[in-house]
Amino acid sequence: MFAEALISIVSRLAPLGAGGGGFWLPAQASELAKEVDSDWALVYWLSAFFFALITFLLVFFSLRYRSRPGHKEEQTASHNTPLEVVWSVIPTFLVVILFWNSYTTFLQMVTPPAGAYEVLVTGQKWNWLFTYPNGYIDADLHVPAETPVTLVMTSEDVIHAFYVPELRVKRDVMPGRYSKVWFSATQLGEYDIFCAEYCGTSHSEMLSKLVVHEPADYEAWLEEASDFLSRMPPAEAGEMLYEQRGCKQCHSVDGSAGIAPTFLGLFGTEEQLADGSRILVDENYVRESIYDPMSRVTAGYDPVMPTYRGRLKDEEATAIIEYIKTLRQ
Numbered sequence: 407m408f409a410e411a412l413i414s415i416v417s418r419l420a421p422l423g424a425g426g427g428g429f430w431l432p433a434q435a436s437e438l439a440k441e442v443d444s445d446w447a448l449v450y451w452l453s454a455f456f457f458a459l460i461t462f463l464l465v466f467f468s469l470r471y472r473s474r475p476g477h478k479e480e481q482t483a484s485h486n487t488p489l490e491v492v493w494s495v496i497p498t499f500l501v502v503i504l505f506w507n508s509y510t511t512f513l514q515m516v517t518p519p520a521g522a523y524e525v526l527v528t529g530q531k532w533n534w535l536f537t538y539p540n541g542y543i544d545a546d547l548h549v550p551a552e553t554p555v556t557l558v559m560t561s562e563d564v565i566h567a568f569y570v571p572e573l574r575v576k577r578d579v580m581p582g583r584y585s586k587v588w589f590s591a592t593q594l595g596e597y598d599i600f601c602a603e604y605c606g607t608s609h610s611e612m613l614s615k616l617v618v619h620e621p622a623d624y625e626a627w628l629e630e631a632s633d634f635l636s637r638m639p640p641a642e643a644g645e646m647l648y649e650q651r652g653c654k655q656c657h658s659v660d661g662s663a664g665i666a667p668t669f670l671g672l673f674g675t676e677e678q679l680a681d682g683s684r685i686l687v688d689e690n691y692v693r694e695s696i697y698d699p700m701s702r703v704t705a706g707y708d709p710v711m712p713t714y715r716g717r718l719k720d721e722e723a724t725a726i727i728e729y730i731k732t733l734r735q
Contacts, residue, residue: 529559543650545614571600598613666711677705696726697715
C-alpha cells in the first residue's frame, strides 16, 4: 500500500502539458505512455530529492565542521548501528519499488492482448515497410485509434530499433528472428517513427510516420490505399513504390552518386557489369535486377541489393520499370 501511494504521489508531481508528457517528455499518445511516464516520474523525483538532500548535507557539514581558529577537534564516531541500518534498508526498499513498478510496466508492453490487430514490420537500410492483413505494403504505419495493435517485426539486414516517442514504444528489430511490441493509440494525428539503433550511413534518414485514424475512417483508407495500382497510371504508381519500398535509399533520380546506379538516364543505355561484359538496360534486365540482383552486378558497385522476390508483385515491378523509363534524359 505504501509503495502504491508513493508512486501515485510522485507521478502527480510531474509537470504535465496538453495530452500528458510535459517539459521533459513528449505528449502521451497511447495507454502505455501513462504507465511509462509514472515510472519515469518516480525515478526523476526520487533522484531530485536525494540530490537536494545530499547537496544540503554536504554544504552543511562543510560549514559546520570546517577548520577555524579556536575550534577543537571532536571525537569521530566509529560505528552507529541504527544509522547503518537506516541507510541500507531505505535504499533497498526504494530499489525494490523501482524494480517492481518497472517490471510490471514491461510485462504490459510485451504482452499483447488477445485478438489485437496485427501489422508486419520490416526494417531495412534505410526505411520501414508495414504489411497490413490484406497484403498491402506501405512506408507509413496507419492504425485505428483506441484499438490494440501488435507489430511483428524483423529486419532484412542489420539491427534496427522501432521507436515512437509519443507511444513510449521502442524495440529492437533483428535479422533472422521476430520481435513484438503492441500499443493502443489514444490521440488522432501523425507521429514520427525513428530508428533508434545506429544502422549505417543513412541511419538518421530512416524516418517514417505513424498515422492514427478514426476506426471508421481506417477501413476506408486501407481499402483505397490497397487499390493504388488500378487507380494510378503505371509510372505514377512506380514513383510511389520507388519512394515506399526503399529504392530511393540507394538509387538516386537526379544523377548523384550513391551505393547503387542512379535511375536518371539509365533505361535504354548499356551498362558494364562486374564480369566485364556489357548489357542493355531494358525491361528484362531491370526485372531481373529486382528479383535476382546478384546475377548481374554493375561494375563499380558492391553486390548489396536484397532480392525483392516475394516482396514485389509482378505488376508492381512493371510499374517501377515504367517509372524508370520516364527518367530517360
